Each structure stands twice: as structure tokens, then as C-alpha cells.
Amino acid sequence: MIVCIAEKPSVARDIARIIGATSSRDGYMEGNGFQVTWTFGHLCTLKEPHDYTPMWRSWSLTALPMIPERFGIKLIDDQGIKKQFSIIEGLMQKADRIVNCGDAGQEGELIQRWVMQKAGAKCPVSRLWISSMTDEAIREGFQNLKDQQDYQPLYLAGLSRAIGDWLLGMNCTRLYTLRYGQNRQVLSIGRVQTPTLALIVNRQKEIDNFKPEPYWVLATVYRDTTFTATKGKFTSKEEGEQAFKTIEGKPFTVTKVEKKEGKEQPPQLYDLTSLQVDCNRKFGFSAEMTLNLIQALYERKFTTYPRVDTQYLSDDIYPKCPQTMNGLYQTRFGGVAPYAELIKPIGGKPLKKSKRVFDTSKVTDHHAIIPTGVIPQGLSDAEQKVFDLVARRFIGVFLPDCKFSTTTVLGEVDGIEFKVTGKEILDPGWRVVRAKTPENPDALESLGSPDNPDKSTDEERTLPTFVKGESGSHQPTLTEKMTTPPPYYNEASLLRAMETAGKFVEDETLRAAMKENGIGRPSSRASIIETLFKRHYIRRERKRLVATPTGIELIDLIREDLLKSCELTGIWEKKLRDIEHRQYDAQQFINELKQQVTDIVRDVMSDPTNRRVTTMPPDDDKKKKKKN
Numbered sequence: 001m002i003v004c005i006a007e008k009p010s011v012a013r014d015i016a017r018i019i020g021a022t023s024s025r026d027g028y029m030e031g032n033g034f035q036v037t038w039t040f041g042h043l044c045t046l047k048e049p050h051d052y053t054p055m056w057r058s059w060s061l062t063a064l065p066m067i068p069e070r071f072g073i074k075l076i077d078d079q080g081i082k083k084q085f086s087i088i089e090g091l092m093q094k095a096d097r098i099v100n101c102g103d104a105g106q107e108g109e110l111i112q113r114w115v116m117q118k119a120g121a122k123c124p125v126s127r128l129w130i131s132s133m134t135d136e137a138i139r140e141g142f143q144n145l146k147d148q149q150d151y152q153p154l155y156l157a158g159l160s161r162a163i164g165d166w167l168l169g170m171n172c173t174r175l176y177t178l179r180y181g182q183n184r185q186v187l188s189i190g191r192v193q194t195p196t197l198a199l200i201v202n203r204q205k206e207i208d209n210f211k212p213e214p215y216w217v218l219a220t221v222y223r224d225t226t227f228t229a230t231k232g233k234f235t236s237k238e239e240g241e242q243a244f245k246t247i248e249g250k251p252f253t254v255t256k257v258e259k260k261e262g263k264e265q266p267p268q269l270y271d272l273t274s275l276q277v278d279c280n281r282k283f284g285f286s287a288e289m290t291l292n293l294i295q296a297l298y299e300r301k302f303t304t305y306p307r308v309d310t311q312y313l314s315d316d317i318y319p320k321c322p323q324t325m326n327g328l329y330q331t332r333f334g335g336v337a338p339y340a341e342l343i344k345p346i347g348g349k350p351l352k353k354s355k356r357v358f359d360t361s362k363v364t365d366h367h368a369i370i371p372t373g374v375i376p377q378g379l380s381d382a383e384q385k386v387f388d389l390v391a392r393r394f395i396g397v398f399l400p401d402c403k404f405s406t407t408t409v410l411g412e413v414d415g416i417e418f419k420v421t422g423k424e425i426l427d428p429g430w431r432v433v434r435a436k437t438p439e440n441p442d443a444l445e446s447l448g449s450p451d452n453p454d455k456s457t458d459e460e461r462t463l464p465t466f467v468k469g470e471s472g473s474h475q476p477t478l479t480e481k482m483t484t485p486p487p488y489y490n491e492a493s494l495l496r497a498m499e500t501a502g503k504f505v506e507d508e509t510l511r512a513a514m515k516e517n518g519i520g521r522p523s524s525r526a527s528i529i530e531t532l533f534k535r536h537y538i539r540r541e542r543k544r545l546v547a548t549p550t551g552i553e554l555i556d557l558i559r560e561d562l563l564k565s566c567e568l569t570g571i572w573e574k575k576l577r578d579i580e581h582r583q584y585d586a587q588q589f590i591n592e593l594k595q596q597v598t599d600i601v602r603d604v605m606s607d608p609t610n611r612r613v614t615t616m617p618p619d620d621d622k623k624k625k626k627k628n
Contacts, residue, residue, distance in 0.1 A: 003095040004036045004128075005088065005112055007102045010299055011133065012038035015101055018138045027087035035091050039102075043081050043088075044073045044114035046166050061178050065171045065601045067594050071163050073114050089119040100148060101128045104365060105307050106580065107523065109151055110158035127151055129365075132304045132372045154365070157580035164572070164593050165191055171597050172563060175604050180557050182612050187554055188535050189563060191572065192520040192528050194555075197537050198564035199497050200489055201547045201555040210485035216240035217481060220418060222252045222474040223464055227411050227418035237480070244478045247413035252474040254466050255417075256410040263401040266430035268311040268356060269368035270393055272522040273499050275306075275386070280492040283385055284543065287491050287526035293386045294369065302376045303390055305366045307523035312362035313370070320373075321351055321398075327373030328391055333384060342395050342433055351398045364581070370394045392433040399430035409466045413474070422463035488544040491529065498525050501570035519569045553613045560600050 004019070006012035012029065016022065020032030028037035049056035052068045075085055092098060098121055102108035116125065125148035130141040172189035181187045215233040218240060219226055234240035270278075275294060279285040285293070294306040328339045329347070371391050379387060403426045411418045425431070489497065499518040520528050529545075532538045537551030547555075558564050578584035 001091075001095055002034050002097045002099060003091045004034055004099040004101050005115065006036065006038045007041060007108055007111060008299070009038045009040075011101070012036050014133060014135075014301075015128075015138055018135055019142060027084055028091060035095075036101075037088050037091055038084075039088070039111060039115055040081065040084065042111055042114075043076060043085050044111075044118050045076055046162055047072045047074050049170060059174050059178055061175070061605065064175055064605075065167075065594075065597050066174075067167065067597070071166070073118060075118065085115070085118070088115060092116065092119040092121040092123075095121070095123050097123055098125045099128055099142075099145060100125055103307070104129045104131065104305060105523070106154055106158040106161070106521070107307075109154045110162065113155050113158075124148075130305075131366050133299060133301045134372050134374055135301075137372075153580050153582050156586040157576050160579055160586045160589050161576055163590055164576075167590075167593050167597050168563075172600060175601055176554075176557070179604055179607070180611055180613055185613070187557075187613060188531075189558075190528075190531070191569060192524065193531050193535075194558070194563050195519050195566045195569045196494070196498060196528055197532055197547070197551055198555050198558075199494065199566065200532075200538055200545055201552050203486060203489055204547050204552070207485040207488065212482040212484070214480055214482055217479045218243050218247075218416075218476065219479065220247065220252060220413070220474045220476040222411060222472065223466075225409075225420055225463060227252075227409070227420045227474075230410075230417045230419045240478050243416060244476055247416055247476050250414050251471045252411050252413050252418075253471040254409060254468055255412045256408075257466050257468050258408045259405055260408075261403065261405045261426065263403055264429075264431075265356065265401050266396040266399060267393065269313065269370060269397060270390055271308050271311050271368060272306055273309070273495050273525065274311065275369060275389065276495050276526065277492040278389055279386060280490065280495070282389075283382075285382070285386075286529070287495055288530050289382070290386065291523070291526045293383055294390075297376075297379075297383060297387055297390075300376075301372055301374045302379075302387060304368075304370050304372060306369055307521075308366045308369060309522045310363055310366070311368045312359045313357055313367045314360040314363040315358050316360075317367060317370075318351075318353055318358055324371055324373035324394070325351070325398075327375055328371055328395065331375050331391070333379075338388070339391060339395060342392075342399075346398055354397070357397045396430040396433040399433065400427070402429040402431045403427040407463050409463060413476075420463065422461045424462045488541075488546065490543040490545060494529065494545060495525055498528075498566075501566040518573060519566050520573070550613065557611055557613060559607075560603060562596055562600060 004012075004015060004021075006015055016029035016031075016034070016036040019034050019036070021029040021034040021036045022032075023030045025035075028035050030036075047068075049066050051072070051074060052066075056063055056066050075082060098116065100109075100112045100116075102112035126145040127148045127150065128138075128141045129146050129151075130137045168191045169189065173186065176187040176189055177185070214237075215235055216237055216239075217233060218229040218231070221227075229243070231243075234243065268274075272291065272294070276285075276287045276290045279290040279293075280287065291306070294303060297303040298306050325343055325347075329337070329343045331337065331339055369390055371387070371394055376384075376387055405424050405426055407422045407424070409420050409422075411420075487493070498520055499522075501518055532551070533540075536548055537554065538545050538547050540546070555564060562568055575584050575589050579586050579589060
């Protein structure tokens, strides 16, 4: 008998239907030589400190650092989990072969491997590796099952991550709680959550310490068009007034009219982070909400695997794209076919193939998030919004570049130069996919950055026709303005900062190059942000993410760069990826981490100051000490 194990009951039912296991049993499906069972996500977890030795049950500085000789796993203490595991264990003990049908990623690999280890499975194991849950993908996957051993590095990377988080989280949380928490609260420390909190706290301090400074801008209105002095800001009012007097009452003369045509490429396909960023900007969805929505769309076969950090497709996807496009063409929401008119101009002819979209070298386990071609049915309003973004982004990459013209006009008054720039769309190209909404009625007319096409600029206007040498009267203005602090983080900008290890980079190419040094994985960043809320280290003020007094004090307490440095945490993430790609040794990673934790404990224990966290979070967080 072949035992297949999926990560959720709903996924198991889909697989069972395709492979003919149609008879329902308690905790599994059976038929056609298969038994298909399931987990509920994690059934197993790493053992807690007291599982290794009774002396680690109570929190004590003398017991630190806690470094087990060998890490072990145990079942999560839940009656439903214990019952399902008992069923899985019975099936696996009698199996001739097991097919690991877990989510095709690091976490999915870890979940199923732990269950198989705990169940004492001895038979050969195959791996189902698919990027979508369509019937075709499942059939194709079963026809091309992989050897589980091919994914050993993926498992080792996931295991290293889990052990690393245990070592740092368990030791440093106890260390900081006992040393600085006054025995009144848990001070939770995490490999990813603490650097993320540091980002928010440091930005907030920058804002709080910012001292606005005045500056003056000289401009003038000529033929109903505002020209700005190219000299830039005047730092003193006197200097600005002097320039104002120089030009007042004298004619404005156009000295140069330059018109250039340009092209704007479509934005790249979505990875998880860019989708979370857009959903937060456009709809106010949290990162966690977006992840849950796109995961649901994946499990219902409408979109591909979501927990990805690439914006490219492998070359073998290209032949399947016309079929996907046909599914979108037939898609209807409320009786309306939103994509049919967008697809018509490229229908019936080969789709363009760009290296910006199709590049196998940029794809490892999974490709960018795209529709599957399965026509979506029964979507909630929020699911439809997310699907619509993915669908329009997919259609857009096959459409022509947007063509625009940029007009720059220079003028002069008594030696002082002025400038105005305007942009005009000549051919919208891919921009036709941008949906017009009540919030964005002029979608086609707005030219922003490819990363954030909704962001308009002052230059997005069509100028009157100016001729070099023309001259006339004008109305100068001198406006006092104040310098402004950097903005607070919102979820969108925080996700970008986590992705680039704290370096907020708008440029798409630079951002891609820096992804290796991000903090956290795309799939974990949403839960990290939610953890900071649950720990009462941050709170929301409208869309702003604001650090609480407890969060600020905690970061101020931490002197060890290792615990709050985005760059160092980013290096850890790179090592974990290198383990996944057979370029780094997992045992070396764990040994280095053991040494780092030992050093942190020694440094904190030798702190001669009497520092303490004085601000307490709400009472509901004070009872978590025993659960850590």
C-alpha cells in the first residue's frame, strides 16, 4: 500500500480524488492502492527545555545557556493532533512506500519529515513537488514523483532554522527576562522579531528627534504654468527675498524646450512580499491577511504556490501561458468579464517572451505567483481583490511597454533659471491593466515608478506649447516650507525594509540584488509582524506602525548587535539558503549559533549596570513565562 500524506484535509481530498482513493476512513481516504492521510500543519515541534533535563524547567540564570547535546522532537500536546498522529503512525508502519505531499517548500518539508520520523517510518519515501493544486498539476506530479533524498538539503535548512530559533529564542528570552524584566514580565527575544522591532524603534527615534528647519522656494507662474527655480531651496529668507526682488516686474523668457520620448516596462510578476505590499497600499490588508487570502486561492487551484521570493517564471512555463490566458479571458465576476478586453489585443498570436519574465536561472523551487487558468468561482470580496491583482499583473507582462513623452521647459528672468517638466502618455501599453476605481479614477494617466505605479508625481501633466525665445509677464512667489521627518513605517514599507535588510530601496533591480540579505523568509514576515503586536511591542495608529514604550525600552536595553542587527540576521538567512542549495554545512551553522548564544549570555551576565525595563505591557502578556 502507498501512503500519501498531505498538509491539510482539503488538500488530501483533492489528491485522493485524482489518484482514485475515494473511500472515506477515519483520518484518511483509501482506494486504488493508495491511502491518503493528512496533518493539520505542524503535528510535531522541537522539545521544550524541561524535556531535556528537569533543571531547565525553572527559569534560572545559572542554567544558561541551554544547549542540548542532541535536539529532539515531540508531538504537540493536543488531543486532536494525538488522535490523527496515531492514525498516521499505523498507516506508515504498514506502508510499502510513502509519498510526501506536503507544501513544496522548506516549512512543508520540515512538517512532514518530523511526522515520518516520529512515526518511525522505514519504507522508501517519494516526494510530490508541484507549484499549483490544479488537477493537471497533481496528475503530472504523480507521474514525475521525486526521490525524497533530493530534498534533504531543504529539510536540513528548515531544521537548522528551527534549531537556530530555539537556541536564540529560548536562551535570550530567559536571559533578558531574568536580567532586566524585574521578574514581572517576559521579554521575548527572537532572531527575526527583534531586528524587525529595532527597525521600527530606530525610525521612530529619528522622527522624534527630528528638528524641522525652514527653507524657501522661489517659483513663478507663466502662462498658467508654475516654473520652479533650478537653484533649489534658499536656506535663508533674506536670500530668497533678494532673488524675488531680482525677478519681480521683469519679463520671463523661455530659453529651451526639449521633448523626449520614453518607454516604461510592465512591473514584474508578484512574489509574496510585493503582493503583500500592494495589498496593504491599495486595500489596507495586513501582511498576514494577504498571505491567508493567497494561500486560500492556491488551495482552491486558482493561483500558484504563494510562499515564493522570485518574480520570474522558468522557461518551461511559457508553453502553458496561452492556456492560462484563456482561463482569464473566460473569467467572470458578477456577469462581467474583466479581463476579456485586456487580452483581446494579444489573443491569437504568440505571447512575447521576455527575459524579464522568463529566466530559469532566477527560479529555484518555485516560480512567481500567477493564475493557474482555472476559472475562479465563489470568491469573497477580499479574495477577488487579491486574485485581480495577480491576474492583471500576469496579463500586463505580455503587453507592450507604455510609451510617453517628457517635455522639459527652461526659462530665465534676469539670470535666474526656472524649470518645469510634464509627461504625457502616448500609448498606454501595459497600463490598460490598471483597474480604474473610485480611489484611482485616472489610472491610465498616472505615471509612477514601476514598483509603485499608483504613486503620482508633480511632473504628471501635459504642458501648454511653449516656443524658445517667447517672453512675457509672470507672477513670482516665495514660499516658506519646513523640512519633514521620514515617515513612520506602515506594513508595506516595513515588509520592504525586512526584505532589503533595512535598506528601503525602490529600484526593482537593486532590490532583487539585495534580497539575499533580507531578514526572515517571505512566508514568515507576516507572522513576525503579528508577533510584535501580540507581545505589545508595537501598535497600529491608522496605517502607522508605532513602537510602544515597552518595545522602545527593550531595544534600548540590547547592546548586542547580533540580536538587533538586520545585516547580521540577513547573513544568517543567506547561510540558511546556502544550506538549502548545498553550499553551506548545516552542522557548521548550528555550531556557530551555539557559540554566538554562549557569547551573548556571557556578555549580558557581565553587564555591570542596573538597567531594567520599567514600562510593562498589558496584563495578558505576563502569564506567558511558563509557555516559552
